[in-house]
Amino acid sequence: MTDPTESATLPVTSSLHDKEVQEVIDQAEESKEDPLGKDVTEDPDSYVYPYVKEDLFTSEIFKVEIQNLPKFIGFNDLKKFLTKHGVNPHKVKLFGKQPFAFVTFKNQEERDKAMKVVHGVQWKGRVLSVKLAKPKADPMRKRKQEEADDSGESVSKRQARNQDQGQSAEPLSTQLANVVTPLWNLPYDKQLDRKEQEVVSILQQLSREIGKNNKAMLPWLFVQREKNNGMCCPLEKIRPSPVQTEYRNKCEFLIGMGADGQDKTVGFRLGKYIGGSCAVVGPGDTIHVPAETKKVVQVIQDYIRTTPHSVYSPETYEGHWRQLTVRTTRSSQVMAMVFFNPQKLSEEDIDALKKSMKMYFIEGEGKDSGVTSLYVVRNGQRTSPDDLPCELVFGDEWIYEQLLGLKFRISPHSFFQVNTPAAEVLYSAVGEWAQLNQDSTVLDVCCGTGTIGISLAKRVKKVIGIELCQEAVADAKVNAELNGLNNVEFLCGKAEDVFPTVLNAVISPNVIAIVDPPRAGLHSKVILAIRRAEHLKRLVYVACNAKAAMNNFVDLCRAPSNRVRGAPFRPVRSMAVDLFPQTPHIESILLFERVDYSTTCDKQQVQAAEATPPTS
Known part of the structure; x- marks a missing residue:
């Protein structure tokens, strides 16, 4: 059976079509139009991003807008459609109930090809229109x-x-x-009440969404709503963080002009760039940053003020000093990563700078800073900070943290929960909810340095971790060895690429998936693979942003279809753990269990639902 998201396409290939598209491309190239419709070459004071005028890479200058898209298509539908037509986008953003999309490309050739191929194509009864899109204005x-x-x-x-x-x-x-720390002046018990109420709202929304998308669950939902204040499952009392101040073991600081007028200030930005503010304030009075981190910030700030290199400007793309990341551990190890844009400095200049930093921390004023690992990260324009190579200037290559009586190695780019004591509370709850035994196989998706899987390994037969970051996978493998574990395996790759294959290959009477994805949630391919794997009966979902993960929750529970195959799950237990005191953020845990239609109870619910009108 064909995928219902796909339909026949009829490309318009007439010479008139090609001529129209080429005229649009030629006119844009001749005018060099900026976001305000002005000629950039004649208006040097135009307030466009500098990359429009300078030779800096950005996909913003190779952007098109696709209009008249079919209703009810999703991001993945559009990506699949473009790929089918040989279009290779760099970034896709889909908007609105009457959908249109901004699609960016890595070069002019790819952009022009897309315009010629997609413009005039019929998709699901709609004839698509493609035009050049203007780069964003610099706020x-x-x-x-x-x-x-x-x-x-x-x-x-x-x-x-x-x-x-x-x-x-x-x-x-x-x-x-x-x-x-927006909640800094609110008593901690009030912070917890506020966060718990937010989770209540999310579970009430999830209850409505499940009702809309799975009629067979309505009888069960009615019962749950009555028992749980409109929520789809019981919500246990929120678990507080054991520490409420100085808890962050990883802090990221910007380097810029101080709000007090002091140049080369290391701290937090006072406002957002889009709001017109680049001013930085030091972290001296912040309550969530540890004292040892503040000491490192001060030492780094003192050092960079002795150098002739200026701070990096996000407005002009000039300057060098950009960012500082500090990681600390319970055993007083400190890793500092200084992000530096080399611009046009020679290798000799960079080497001299690294030598100067090394001497400052070994023999100079920085020797008592507590830093045990110092890295310089060359940060240019083209690469995500998490992909940048780190150059060790002095000290140890790694730092080590203790968690639940286990030892974990941490590399510069590896993910590790920012509040270690609260992470222990979180992982203990995950282990309790997973209902493990010696026959269990745990699939730890988005595993980072392997903390969750390793903390459960001695209670199960096998742990398989999946993680995108290569550094984190290397750390996870070492961490398994450090803790004497030989039943743990870690795989590197995108979860949507690796997980379906792993899941199909696992043969176990008790398979449990534990997922702790980034803020945006899991890729839809992972959810579809989970649904298809009928032998996977239980899923523990750890969400740092439950609102962003709502689509994942709904897809786990929606009724089976040609696209979503396999019996659905339903939420049976939930809880919040406060990993981020003084802020609105909260970590949520949801336990999902597979619906078993072979039981008398579930059969009766399906039969009852067939006679029940849909409701929200």
């Missing part, structure tokens, strides 16, 4: 332009500006606390 430059144009300032903008000026009367420490 910083736009704000400055608007502020300079006093005569055209609207009342709302003037009020916003006056309000900002009023807020600036607050001490910088208070302003910063409001940005990085």
Whole structure:
């Protein structure tokens, strides 16, 4: 049976079509149009991003807009459609109930090819239209332009500006606390109540979504809602963090102009770039940053102020010092990673800088900083920070953390929960809910350095971890050896590519999946593989953003179809664990169990649902 998301396409291949598309491309190339419709070559003060005028790579300058898309298509449908037509996008963003999409490419050739191939194609009864899209305007430059144009300032903008000026009367420490720890002045028990109520709202929403997408679950849902305040499953009492201050074992700081006017300041940004602010405030008064981290920040700041190199400007793309990441452990090990944009500096200049840093920390004022590992990370324009190579300047290559009586090696880019004591609470709950025994096989998806799987390994037959970050996989393998485990295996790759194959190959009477994905949730391919694997009866989902993972939850529970095959799951237990005191963020755990239609109870529910009208 064919995939219902696909349909026949009828490309328009007439010479008139090719001519129209080529005219659009030629006109755009001739005019060099910027986001405001101005000619960039004639308007050097235009407030577009510098990459539009300079020789800097960004997919923004190779962007098209696809209009008249079919209703009800998803991101994956569009990606599949483009791939089928030989189009190789760099980035795809889908918008709206009347869908349109921005699609960016790595070069002009790919962009022009897409315009010629897709424009005029019929898809699900819609004839697609493709046009060149304008790069985004730089919000910083736009704000400055608007502020300079006093005569055209609207009342709302003037009020916003006056309000900002009023807020600036607050001490910088208070302003910063409001940005990085918004709940700092709320008693901790009130913070927990607020977070627990947020999870209640999410579970009530999930209950409504399951009802819309799986009629057979309605009788069961009615019972759950009655018992659980409208929620789809019981919510256990929120578990607090054992520590509420100085808990972060990983902190990321920007290096920029200080809000107090001091250049080369290391700290947190006071506002967002899009809001027109690049000002940085040091972390000295923040309550979630450990004292040893603050000490490292001060030492690094003192050092970079002795150098002739300027701070990096996100507005002009000039300058060198960009960011500082500090990782700490319970055993007082400290890893510092300094992100530096080399710009046009020679290798000799870079080597001299690294030598200078090394001497500063070995013999100079930094020798008492507590830093045990110092890295320099060359951060240019083209690569994600997590993919950048780290150059060890001095000290140990790794740091080690203790968690649940186990030892874990941590590399610069490896993921490790930022609140170690609270992570112990979280992982203990995961192990309890998984209902493990010596015949169990645990599939640890998005496993990071292997913390969850390794903490459960002695209670099960086999653990298989899957992780995208190569550094983290290397750490996970070492961590298994450090803790004397030989029943643990770690695989490197995208979960959507690796997990389906692993799942099909596992033969075990008791397979449990534990997933702890990034904020956006799991790829739909992983969810579909889980649904198809009928021998997988139980799933523990750890979500750092349950709202963002809602689509995953719904797909696990929706009724079977040509696309979603296999019996659905349903949520049977939930809980929140506070890993992020003083902030609105919360970690949630949901236990899903496979619906067993062979039981009398579930058969009766299906029969009852067939006579029940849909409801939300």
